[in-house]
Structure formats: C-alpha cells, structure tokens
Amino acid sequence: IATMLESRLQTKPRSSPNGRETSLWSSGFRMKLEAVTPFLGKYRPFVGRCCQTCTPKSWESLFHRSIRDLGFCNVILVKEENTRFRGWLVRRLCYFLWSLEQHIPPCQGAPQKIMESTRVQNLLSGRVPGGAGEGQAPDLVKKEVQRILGHIQAPPCPFLVRLFSWALLPFLNCVFLNVQLHKGQMKMVHKAAQAGSPLVLLSTHKTFLDGILLPFVLLSQGLGVLRVAWDSRVCSPALRALLRKLGGLFLPSEANLSLDSSEGLLARAVVQAVIEQLLVSGQPLLIFLEEPPGTLGPRLSALGQAWLGFVVRAVQVGIIPDALLVPVAVTYDVVPDAPCDIYHASVPLGLWTGALAVLRSLCSHLGCSRQICSRVHLAQPFSLQEYTISARSCWGSRQTLEQLLQPIVLGQCTAVPDTEKEQEWTPITGPLLALKEEDQLLVRRLSHHVLSASVANSAVMSTAIMATLLLFKHQKLLGEFSWLTEEILLRGFDVGFSGQLRSLLQHTLSLLRAHVALLRIRQGDLLVVPRPGPGLTHLARLSAELLPVFLSEAVGACAVRGLLVGRVPPQGLWELQGIELLSQNELYRQILLLMHLLPQDLLLLQPCQSSYSYCQEVLDRLIQCGLLVAEETPGSRAACDTGRRRMSRKLLWKPSGDFTDSDSDGFEEAEGRYFRLSQQLRCPDFFLFLCRLLSPLLKAFAQAAAFLRQGQLPDTESGYTKQLFEFLQATAQEEGIFECVDPKLAISAIWTFRDLGVLQQMPSPAGPRLHLSSTFASRDNQEKLEQFIRQFICS
Template sequence: MNTMAEARFQTQQRSSQDGRETSLWSSGFGMKLEAVTPFLGKYRPFVGRCCQTCTPKSWESLFHRSIMDLGFCNVILVKEDNTRFRGWLVRRLCYFLWSLEQHIPPCQDASQKIMESTGVWNVISGRAPGGAGEGPVPSHVKKEVQRILGHIQAPPRPFLLRLFSWALLRFLNCLFLNVQLYRGQMKMVHKAAQAGSPLVFLSTHKSVLDGILLPFVLLSQGVGVLRVAWDPRTCSPTLRALLKKLGGLFLPPEANLSLDTPEGVLARAVVHATVEQLLASRQPLLIFLEEPPGVRGPRLSALGLSWLGLVVQAVQAGIIPDALLVPVAVTYDLVPEASHDACHALAPLGLWTGLLAVLRSLRRWGCSRRVCVRVHLAQPFSLQEYTINARSCWGSRQTLEQLLQPIVLGQCTAVPDTEKEQEWTPVTGPLLALRQEDQLLVRRLSWHVLNASVASSAVMSTAIMATLLLFRHQKLLGEFSWLTEETLLRGFDVGFSGQLRCLLQHTLSLLRPHVALLRIQQGDLLVVPRPGPGLMSLARLSAELLPAFLSEAVGACAVRGLLAGRVPPEGPWELQGIELLSQKELYCQILLLLHLLPQDLLLLQPCQSSYCYCQEVLDRLIQCGLLVAEETPGSQPACDTGRQRLSAKLLWKLSGDFTDSDSDDFEEAEGRYFRLSQQSRCPDFFLFLCRLLSPVLKAFAQAAAFLHRGQLPDTESGYAEQLFQFLQATAQEEGLFECADPNLAISAIWTFRDLGVLQQMPGPTGPVLHLSQAFASWESQEKLGQFIRQFICS
C-alpha cells in the first residue's frame, strides 16, 4: 500500500575542476531543472483579476499597469532602516519605535450619530408610548440601544493598538520565517483607496490568526485601522472586549431573532446604522466569507453573508455612492494551530486560553518548524457596478433532484439545458430582512469573491509535496519541479522559490509528523506517508492544489466515465486510446459530473454557464495533450480540398446581394471527435488528474454503499456521525484514509439530500432525515453507486 518516494537530501561537494550542474530529469516529461524559480520568462503570472463580464470598468481602471515590475516585501522584517532613527539602541528597540511611528487615524466615538440615524430613530419612536413620533423617548429604550451598540463595537484605542502591534510583531517573528506581501497588489489597493469609496476586504478563513494578521499587515502598509467582523462563537466575553478595543465588530445575538420581534428589529437597525457610519467615514472593513477552521458545514459563512448584506444594502439605499470590494486570501505552509480535528465542537477562545495557545505554538513550532505565509490581495472592483451588471447574467436554475435523479435512475439520458441551484448556507436574521432578489445577489456575489480569492492564492510547497506523497510518485525531485511548472503554466502562483533540495528539506521538515523518513545507502532517504491521520493530513494539504488542476481533473474523470462502459477499467492505455469520443458525449459527461460535485468544491462564477465551463474543460484537455482531435468517421478530411467542387450558387454575385448565405449548401457539421493521446507521459498524467478528485468521489461512493446500512430516520448530525464512523472503518480495511474526513461526510449527505436520496422531515426535536421512496430499493441504491463509481479511476 505504501509506495515509496525517494528524495536525496545531501549534496556532495562539487570540485573546482568539475563545475557542471547536476541534471534533474522529471520522469516522463524531460524537464531539466536545478532551482525552482516561480517565474515564467521574466514575469510572474498575475493572478486575481476581477471579472471582466460583471465588472468591466473596474477590470480596466483599477489595474496597476506596472504591477509586474514590483516584487515582494517581508512585512515582519523590521530593521533600523524602517525607523527615522539610527544607532546602537535603535537597533534593539526598532520594533517598539516602528509601532510608535505607525499612522493611526483618529477614530471618534460615533454612538451619538448612530443614535440619531434615521433607521434607529424610526424604531425608537415607534416603540415610544403613544405611537410613532409622540412623546419623549423612554430612557430604558436609549439604554437598550447603548447596550446593543456596546455589544457591536467600541472606539479603538491608539495606545492599545500600538502596544498590540509591537507584541504581535515579536510573536510573528518567532512563529514565521516570513510574511510576504506582493507590492504590486498593495499598489492596486492604494490606488483604489484614492477613488474616495470605502474599502471592504472579503477574505478566506484558513486560521484563527487571520483576524489579527490581516489588520496588522494592512496597518503596516498605511491602509489604516481595519475593522474586523469577528465570529462571536470563537471568542469569550473577555476576549471580545479586548478585540472591540482593537477594532473588532460583533453581531449581537438579538439580530438573528425573527423579523416580527421588537428586539430583533431594534438590534438590526443599530447594526445597519453602525455599518452605514463605518462606510460613510471610509473606515476599511474586513469580512470573512468562509466559516472558521474546524467548523463542520458549508464553506460560505452565514455570518459573513450577513455583514456583506449590510454593505450591499447601504450602497443600494444611497447611504454611500459605492464601495470597493477587495478579495483577500492568506496561505500558510502549515496552519499554526493545525490540529484540524473537526470532530470536536468549536469552543470559544478565552483570553488566557489564547495566551496559553500562543506559548504552546511557540514551543511546538520553534525555529525548526517555522513556516512561510503569503498574503494575497486580488484586484478591487466596484460593488455598484457589480449590482448593475450581475443581474443580467442570471438564468433559470433547477434543483439537483430535477436535473440528475432521472438520469441516475435510468429514466432519461438527456441532461436539461439549465443551471444547478444549490444553496447550503442558512439565512440569518440580517440577511432575511433583505428582499429575495437581494439575498440572491449577496450569495452570488460571495461565490464570485470567493472564486477570486482562491484563484489568487499561491500554492505552497507543502501542498505540492503532500500531493506527490499521497499519490505515490516515485521521484520527488523531478516531480516537484514538474508539478511546480505545471501550476505556473495554469496561471496560479506558487509561494516559494530557491534551490530545489533546500525546498525539499524545508518541506519535509514541516511534514515530518505525517511521513516516515528511512535512511538508506549513500545518504538517500526513503519517504513513506504514515497511515491513518498522516494520510488524512496529506489529503487536506493536497486539496489546496486542486483549484489549479480542477478543470483538467473534472475532464479526466468525465473521460473515465465515458470509457467505463466501453473498455475494462484496468485495460491498457493503448486499448482505451482506440475509442473515439464525440464532443457531444464529452459535454454530457462533464455536465453530469459538474452537477454531482458540490458547489463548495467547484466555486464556479455565477456569471459563467455550465456549457461554457464544459468548453473550457475540453480546451484544457486538448492543451495539456490528453485529447487529440480526430476527423469525423467516414467523412472527407477537412484539409482535403482537391475533390471539392463549387456549386453554381457559390459563384460571385452582384454586390449587395445577400439573399442567401454561402453556408446554405453545406451540411451542418457533426460534432468533433477525439482520442486519448498515446504519448508516453499521458497515462501517468491522466491518473494523476483523476486522483485529485478521488477523495471526494470515493467518499460519495461509500456514502451510497452506506445507505442500506445506516440507521434512518436520524438527525443530520447523527447520520453524519454514522457515516463518518463507516468511512473510518472502511479506511482501516481498504486504506482509503484520505476519504475519512467529516467534512466529506457532511458534503455527501447534503448532496444526497439535494439529489432526493435523503428527505428532511419535521420531527419532535427538529428536522429528521429519511430515505426517500425513490431510493428505498437496493436496485436504486446500486444505480446511484454505479453512477458515482464510473468517474473513479482506481
């Protein structure tokens, strides 16, 4: 089961007579590399451009022309040169002097402005005795508003901000090797800030440290004090009080009450007024669009959608003319708190608990396991422009049950010409107060921004190494070089550079808990992934590489599904290459797989149709050399013009005669046909692409096999725990540890619920899952399993 991957750590000293470099050849690809340099030619691949369809003006105006000429800066590298002073004492106090010199704009207490805002005043007047506008406002109502406002925010304290920046700078230097920021991306943000509209940063959420790292980075770059929308579930009351003085924002619990409760109406009015005042004063705001790490459930955060909905509503109400949205992402070699034990509930982090966690992190990571961090800022775009243009791209949508269930059960073969509707994020109180159309706008805007954030994220060396170890590649040196170049060629950046052997040493030292290093002859090392939790951790890291190869992986699995009924799954590559694959069949198979895979994994832009994505997938397969175009069977080759004769209708006509078209006498062209390429490198690359999606597909297949074993009816959390235990038991028997992930279990249950396999019924203590009538029989369950297994390449 454990195949070996070898990496040579120790290089012998080169003699002065022989200055030739060692050639490292990638197996099957003939690529000669000694150093991994993240450059293609002279320029880095620029990532993070905004959507040209939805925001064409922003795409053109908010792009920094000289971005390619700018390099990186290490944000936590503070020396004597970063201060105005010089000398022996300054070199020892440079962190403290640097924190004193940071520009912190004055943040005045805006409680009176919020109290006098139109929305809050209307609610207060309506709650006063005698009706709206009659009599004085009761003092207890004003105290209630002050209490809600105190729960949301507090005026930032400049002295506390400087002290915290100094302490955080020392902590980050102990924890990380570097925190890199691309100067060109920062130039775009500064240019957008000069337009006069407030900046709203929308970020992914990889670590609890993101909430303090991003404000520190942006404050050091002159953006100002960032107001961060925190999740109240992750912080204790003491920690919330501290974070509010550092610029934190918290949604009051009353805001999630039903729309007809007076407490909920007043809390939402205060939250609206707070956000409006922040945007009007042009204070930058940070919202996390993903759930905190360790939380089971959908990728999109319901709390993040609520805050983004408040911003959208402020722009639509005309409180501010526009807001500029900046997609943000933070990538780590390894997440510092990387326990990743999602089986445990997310406990609130207290102040003393946080300090102890910091000390443990410093002791655990130390100098031997310090990681690198990259902060990514994608191109800003106008919210007003998006709201105007995005609605024109919305088409009709159907549920997964309407699209896929008849095909799974064999009742029809044609895929409907419509998009899939799949919403997994619950609607909270602030978002529920919006119109249905605005709720849809906020959701699709969130997918748009999250797609841009993931596309701009750099692939770290640990993700590449984990992928090679997980998929059992034989030569780490050559394959690491090849995979790095392939990632760059697909327009994704990488977060490392330097000598290849040094990179492998650093990466394997970080992955040491998940791999076994066995020394063999002449300094060689045998690298073997540890079974169990080690393989699970490698699978999570390798998932960060999937966005770069997602189109090709979807196409490869679709081709595997198309060939599943024609040639044996274990048949030789030459036999599979004989089969002709029509473009129509490929489109149909890709669409089926797109409908099956969850939206959280695909992250498709809402303005992009599935059929356009099918064409993109097909183009990618052709570009990477896996598919070769063939002529239509039995037709005359397109390049053979020797026997063609022009009819009389195609002779020259009088100028201006457009009575018929020149193409009227040609028969409608049939679909194109393709074969699998027979190049020597293609079988391994095809298998590599299929294995990128194998954890998800195998988890879904095991979930289908578990339908007749699980105890139903049961609650969603109870059935998820049953399925997760089954995945763990199967992993012990078959070695599929990469599938034993609780998030994959949740994703499979929700996909089956959308597909109509599971039905949610009301129960005495809450919703309960039942097996639907359509999949009650073993035959239907077996059809579902076969439908999923056709895309899996063993």
C-alpha cells in the first residue's frame, strides 16, 4: 500500500432487487467497488506553510508553487539505482554501497573552538561570577569544562555513522512497509540550507524511534549528520556514549541547578558555547518540543524549551545573524511496540536492553504481516529573527483560569472577560530561567507556535480514521470511511495512505486486530466491533489524532449543545431546528467558555491568534459545514440594506474636506446576527459525531468533578491522580465508558481544576500536597462545577 492518496476514495452502495442496500462487507472482505473519482479533480492539499502573520517574508521567499507537484519517495527503498555502480553483486550489496556513498562532513577542532569561545574564556579567567576568580584554580575549572563537554557531546564518528546506517536499513525494511517523504518539502529544506543560515528542526515526539529515524532520513537526503538533543533520563551511560558518537547531544544535570550556583553557571555556559559552535559550523540540529507519549505530564517538553532557549540566545547576542526553524513531525499507522515500552520502564534504556528490544521487534514482525506505514513531515522553514521581531506585537493582557471562569461557574457573573487565558503547565528549567523574563515568554510562545504547526502538518493515518469510526459511527463503517477521508482533505489536512479501499481496510484492520472483533452476523456479512475494556481505550487514543482536523467544529458543536441545554425537547436537540434562534453573541460566549475550560495543550492556539478571532473561525466553520444557517431577526431590516433613512441627517450633506466625523458615526448600531440549526438530513449525525470527538476529555472532567465528593484529600499529585484513575476505571466498568480511562486525561483534569481554583497545592514537610479549596468544599459548588462541564457533553 502506498502512503499517498492521489484520488478520492468513494464507494456507493448498490441496491438489491427488493429495494434494500446490499452489505459492503462480505466473507473474506470481498466487496464491490465503484469507480474512483479523483479528489478535487487533480491535486491533494499541500500542508506545512508557515504563519503569514508572524513570518510574512519567509512565507513568500521559501515556497514555490511547483514544489507541491514533486510527489513522494520511499526513503528506505534503496536499490541498485541509488548507487553509482551496476551489476549482479551490486544488487546484493546495495545497502553497504549506499552507506559508503553518504556524505559526512568532517567535524575537526570542535572541542578546541568551544574552549576558545568568549563565554568559556570569561569563566576560565574569572571575569564572571563562578569562574576561576571565585576561589578555583584555572586548571581545575578547565578540567571541569572538559568533563561537562564530554558529557554533552563527542565528535561524530564517520565509521560508526555509516555502520549504523547500513544496519538500520534492513531493520527499517522489516518493521515498516514504507517511510514516505514529500520531495517538495525536502526541496524547501534544501533551499533553506543553501541560504546560509543554520537549520534547527523542531519535532513532535511519538516514540524513541523518532530520534533514530529522522537523522537517517536527512542523512540519506544529503543534509549531513543531524545533531539530536536527547533526554539523558531515558538512556543508560553506555547508550549515551554510543549516541554521542552518532551525533547526539545531552544536557548535563548541572545546567538545571539554581541561578546562583557556580556549577549550574559553568554547565550552562558550556552548553551555550556548544550550541553556538554547532550553529556557526552550519550543522543541522534536531530538538523535540513534545514529551514522549508514555510521559505523564505536559505536552510541551521542558527540555526542548531549554535547548530552544540556547538557540534564541545565540541569535540575540549576534553569534549568528539568523537561524531557520523547521517544524517536523513523524506519523505512524501504529506506534512501534518495542521502543514505546521504554517510557514505562523504571530504569533507563540500556544498550543491551535496546538491542534485545530490536531483536524482539524483528522476530515479531518477521512472524506476521503487521508492517507499519510511516510519514515524515517537514514544514516550511521560517526565520527566527523575523519571528522574534514580529511576535512581540501580539502579546496582550492575560488572566488565570480562576479569574476568567470561576465566577461564571459559580453563577456570580455572566460576562466573559475580554482577555486571553494564561495557562502554562511546563515547568521552567534552569537554562530558561537564565534568560530575561521577556525572552522566556518568547521561547514558550515560539514553542507553542511551532508545535501547533507540526501538528497541523501531520498526516492522518488510516488507523486513526478507523478507530474514530468504530467508536462514534461504527454502524456505517465502510460507507463513512471515504466520506471522512474527503472531509479531512477538504479541511486542508493530508492523509498518509492510498490504494484500493478493500486492501486499505484489510491492512488497517490487521493493525487493529487486537482491539476489534469480526463477527459473522449472517451468511456473507461481517460486523466489525471494538473489543470492550482496553480495546476501547486504545481506539480512543488513536482517534485523538483526528481531533486537530475537526477541533474548531467540535468546539462549536459542543458550544451549541451548551447553549441549548435548557431547551432540548425529549426527542433530541435537532427537534429545535427552524424554531430556536441562536444569537451570535450567545454563541461567542459559549465558545469562549469551552475554550477556557479546554487545556491549552489540546487547543494549541497560535499565540498570534486571539480568542475572539478563534470564535469567529469556529462560527465560520459551523456555517461552512452546514450545521448553522444565518437568519434575519423577525422585523429587522435586511443586513445588505444601506438605504438613506438608516443614516443620520448630518451625514447626508457635508462640506468637502470636513473630516471631523467618521462616516460610520451616523450609522445605527448593527444588530447582532442570528442563526438556526440546519434542516439538512445529514446534520444531526454529523453534529453528534463532532460532539463525541471531545466527549472523552469532557467526560473525564465531569467524572473528576463528581469525584471531589469521594476523593481523599489532602494527597500528593501522583497519589490523587492514582485515586482518580481508579475511579475512572470503576465507573467505566459500571457504565461501559472506557474512552476516558486514560491517565493523561486524569492528570489534565487535575491540573485544570488546580488552575480553576478547585484544588490548591500547599507546601508540606513531605512535599507539595493537593487540598480542596474552601470555595468548592460545599457540595452545592461541586454540583455547579459538574453541571457546567456536563452542559457541553452530548450523550
């Protein structure tokens, strides 16, 4: 199966003689397919453009329209044509010859250049606090600098890089069906590399394999050895030594010490010198902005922001004039099993442990046909210098969630303050604290901006679509698959698959076979249903990858549900179509309330986008997809009527050159717009589908509010998370709602309640402990909180 969808997948059920539609599923997946119609005639959407608001010059200069036509390549498909030689022996040694062909730039004299850098020399001469002039001998400081430098990096060994690339090729071909890369995106990156500024790739983090796969891909495309910023907590000393020889970087633990610590000052100075030397030499650098999937914590990585802070500092002090940032993402049909387990282990991954995991992965994949498809996404590069200049103009006033939402939850007020939400869950580490407060804010917002771009650039895989349909629309599984694929493409997102529908579904179900059951309901018909318990939980995690595509519409649908919650008749919400008028101001208010409730890590709003512009975007999406229809208010004049009697008399005649009044001063204040629910037949199902996309998170929040009456507080954060997760499991067994049984949803609920003022973190001799605030100690306020959350849930 190729990972490109160059045509629209469309099937139409055929009618049987008795008037009923024949089932598309049949024994052995034999099915009748209609002709395939190309999607939008010819092209698929090209994703990955940089922000036109923050980086307009980069948006114009680093993109050409011909790039979108270059197509895809499979980077692990190495044949005789990929070498300079031909022949029978070459075909059997093409992996080895290919590894010898890779260009590895020399890296000589790097430690000496770092020792000669201005920052390190100031420490050695004692011209800054914490250096040799603070009571330490220069030789001792020099030895300490060399020790820290050895912990951070080592010169890449060309022999090891070639050997590792040669050994990695057969492993990737055993595990992956293909690893696709858009040649147009690669051409953009090559063009940016030729501009002279160093490349800094900022990536999401799906699995440990990302840090191995991305350097391999970029080395095979001629970008040289990629320096990867690894997390030292997940690697043993032996594995760290190997990764350093392959181009890895590790932040020393001393860098996270307090600002007044001489050890922390020295470590941060050496790391800054290392980054400056890398950028000056033009070597590409890879930083993971997202925490690994097994980590219970914030989505944004504190370590990634620390490395990015060093890059921002190097540009600001003028070591390099500019750096080009490239948002990167890697998507998989299914995240490979073996590398994922390391994040759940109690000890770091060792060299032999990793080798055994690779062998187990090879054995498992050789014994079955579960080969995974993968896609590497490289978004349009943009200038860090340009972003730094333009982004500061977007900073406005912000308030905490407690100030914004708590009075409305308790019924003390109804107006939503006209300000943005301040919510930062990622802890600030020592390297980031060493920057000015304004630069800290710049790094955090840049991280949000790039992570949002990486997620928007990621392709949706077939397993995410299948999991979503099984959870929310499984009664029309096959007929809805091609519809949902087309809806994804229409919203400007890409998909990571192609091929005939029958083969595609066979491949997808083979990857999900541990979590679904195939039931033969009658002769020739099969029913695909998710397995209860952990199977539903796994499908919910996969379906979350589809949420960024429909997030605006899902927020709008849940907001409409909250607006009409008190007027819903027994027959259902859609019985109000054509009856109830929804004002634009009321819709804005409900959207804002839900936006403030949802975690920032989920919304991933770009810092240059205000909440009210997002409200307008949500409303526009609801109108575009047909759920809402604009209506004129009864007795009002049409919106396009600009008749003379709507102007004041003083504006009818004015002397030329009189600019004392604005032309808009005499107009009557425009009346608010009104909307009705659409009367199209497909709208109720689509509305329910959108609401259910957000239901796992909202149900977890609602159950967390109900748990306030049973939870044992005070307790540590980890202890209370365990209590809440056990409560979610027990509730799922009773009600069959397994979609919200996820530790990440539990910790998100606890952190949101802490920001909302429901829970308070108080110091204690044994460490910080969570307490129930006095405001929400009463049962009445707890019920108000639960009712506020449940208004957005559509059952």
